Amino acid sequence: MPAINGTQLKERIGNLKSNIWFDGQKITGDILAHHAFKGVINSKARLYDFQVEVGNLPLMTYKSPTTGNRVGRSFHPPVKKEDLELRRLAAGEWAKLTGGMMGRTPDYMNTALMALGASAHVFEGENKLGRNVTNLYEKARENDLTFSHTYVTPQVNRTLAYFEDKEKPISARVVRETADGIFIKGARLLATQGGITDELMVLPAGGKFIEEDYVYAFSIPSSTENLKFVCRESFVYNESHFDHPLGSRFEEMDTIVIFNNTFVPWERVFLYKDLKAAMNLFNETNFNTFLVHQTLSRQITKSRLFLGTAQLITETIGIGEYQHVKEKISEMICGVEMMKGLLLSSEMQARENGSGLVVPDANPLTVASLIFPKLYPRFVEILQLLGASGTITIPTSNDFDSDIRSDLDLYLQGADTEAKERVRLFRLVWDMCSSAFAGRETIYERFFFGDPVRISVGLYNQYDKKPAVDLVKNLLKS
Numbered sequence: 001m002p003a004i005n006g007t008q009l010k011e012r013i014g015n016l017k018s019n020i021w022f023d024g025q026k027i028t029g030d031i032l033a034h035h036a037f038k039g040v041i042n043s044k045a046r047l048y049d050f051q052v053e054v055g056n057l058p059l060m061t062y063k064s065p066t067t068g069n070r071v072g073r074s075f076h077p078p079v080k081k082e083d084l085e086l087r088r089l090a091a092g093e094w095a096k097l098t099g100g101m102m103g104r105t106p107d108y109m110n111t112a113l114m115a116l117g118a119s120a121h122v123f124e125g126e127n128k129l130g131r132n133v134t135n136l137y138e139k140a141r142e143n144d145l146t147f148s149h150t151y152v153t154p155q156v157n158r159t160l161a162y163f164e165d166k167e168k169p170i171s172a173r174v175v176r177e178t179a180d181g182i183f184i185k186g187a188r189l190l191a192t193q194g195g196i197t198d199e200l201m202v203l204p205a206g207g208k209f210i211e212e213d214y215v216y217a218f219s220i221p222s223s224t225e226n227l228k229f230v231c232r233e234s235f236v237y238n239e240s241h242f243d244h245p246l247g248s249r250f251e252e253m254d255t256i257v258i259f260n261n262t263f264v265p266w267e268r269v270f271l272y273k274d275l276k277a278a279m280n281l282f283n284e285t286n287f288n289t290f291l292v293h294q295t296l297s298r299q300i301t302k303s304r305l306f307l308g309t310a311q312l313i314t315e316t317i318g319i320g321e322y323q324h325v326k327e328k329i330s331e332m333i334c335g336v337e338m339m340k341g342l343l344l345s346s347e348m349q350a351r352e353n354g355s356g357l358v359v360p361d362a363n364p365l366t367v368a369s370l371i372f373p374k375l376y377p378r379f380v381e382i383l384q385l386l387g388a389s390g391t392i393t394i395p396t397s398n399d400f401d402s403d404i405r406s407d408l409d410l411y412l413q414g415a416d417t418e419a420k421e422r423v424r425l426f427r428l429v430w431d432m433c434s435s436a437f438a439g440r441e442t443i444y445e446r447f448f449f450g451d452p453v454r455i456s457v458g459l460y461n462q463y464d465k466k467p468a469v470d471l472v473k474n475l476l477k478s
């Protein structure tokens with residue numbers, strides 16, 4: 001099957017019937033019609049429709065090396081710098097359709113699969129599992145499968161000296177192994193879009209490698225028996241795009257994943273009790289590097305959405321003459337341009353990795369993944385500071401359809417804008433910086449690539465500091 005369209009996605013997700021728990025009940029009805037999921041599934045369908053529009057095919061897809069079908073661009077392993085550029089442009093096009101507000105557009109996990117699929121040798125090991133990851137990648141590419149993922153253990157006790165009781169697993173671990181496969185029991189965090197993607201990919205959880213029962217990776221259908229997704233509260237207040245321009249469309253949902261002696265057949269496992277492969281998974285496959293490269297296109301788009309919104313607030317309520325307003329918007333421009341520079345720098349310094357892939361330079365990308373978690377809350381703050389009470393004086397579309405319309409038209413107009421358009425803008429601002437959706441987005445971006453503290457330590461450990469030290473030594477000597 002070539003790259004799919006939105007109708008095909010909805011048909012598949014509608015037929016999934018995963019075990020999803022929402023607000024104390026198992027979802028048994030049509031997931032496509034459920035208020036918490038309708039918006040995100042429709043938004044994803046829009047992405048798939050976009051990729052197969054005739055004019056978009058050359059950028060959004062490429063020719064499969066095995067079937068000759070047009071398949072999604074994000075599955076394409078880059079073998080030259082131009083391929084990286086095409087990947088960036090395609091990611092940018094999808095990001096524009098969501099304003100960068102959906103972190104798990106399908107190209108995120110497609111990119112992960114591409115990186116894994118191109119590094120089968122890393123998973124070969126004694127168990128000869130390399131073929132499984134190649135099969136997974138090829139199946140995903142040819143069928144345009146969608147994935148959610150989990151690599152975090154329940155936040156019970158993060159002290160280094162903490163060990164769980166083996167008899168009562170909390171963090172999902174292997175509890176049994178047979179000739180046919182492995183059985184998993186316990187929980188994992190935090191699968192965004194869990195249960196509403198074709199498959200769930202489970203990756204080794206950092207910090208748990210000390211016991212080999214935790215060292216595994218696999219992908220299984222979301223509808224697998226004895227697999228449960230527990231949702232948080234939904235941030236879709238109602239379906240009106242006027243009232244909730246972001247939440248009604250891009251609320252992705254996050255889930256706790258519970259395995260209850262879940263069976264995973266061997267052909268689905270691509271890493272098992274192989275400590276070396278687990279340690280190399282994120283580095284040697286360039287998994288994180290490719291993911292940040294994809295994500296940066298989205299985060300730049302999202303930053304531009306904030307910049308554009310700040311400028312629109314300024315024009316709408318006539319605050320453009322004040323220096324501090326310009327200074328704040330300049331700060332946003334610096335953020336956008338810095339992120340763009342880091343992304344392009346990673347491509348300019350891209351290198352072949354020894355397995356035939358051209359990989360962007362990890363340093364600028366890691367820097368971006370550390371800078372954005374700081375930029376983003378500041379962008380939110382700037383909108384709050386510029387919008388002030390405007391972010392709160394936001395009647396709903398029902399108010400505008402009621403008898404008080406003439407009051408609203410008079411009292412809520414902007415400098416040069418009708419009241420309804422002014423409120424439309426400020427409802428967006430509210431959904432970007434104050435609603436529950438906005439709060440979730442901020443914590444999402446803070447932890448998008450994991451804990452920034454540990455990423456900083458990784459950057460410090462890996463960065464070649466010698467040239468800078470030599471510079472100092474030579475200066476002192478001369």
Ligand SMILES: Cc1cc2nc3c(=O)[nH]c(=O)nc-3n(C[C@H](O)[C@H](O)[C@H](O)COP(=O)(O)OP(=O)(O)OC[C@H]3O[C@@H](n4cnc5c(N)ncnc54)[C@H](O)[C@@H]3O)c2cc1C
Nearest residue numbers: 149150151152155158189190191192443444447450451453
């Ligand atoms: C909205 C949202 C969506 C998410 N979606 C996904 C998803 O789709 N898939 C997925 O796998 N994950 C997802 N995550 C989880 C995300 O990857 C984690 O939040 C992130 O890796 C941090 O882990 P944690 O939340 O367990 O924090 P913890 O590790 O519990 O950290 C809590 C605090 O303790 C500190 N700390 C803990 N341990 C150490 C240590 N060893 N050294 C130094 N400091 C330490 C941290 O710095 C932090 O301040 C999502 C998270 C959010 C918020």
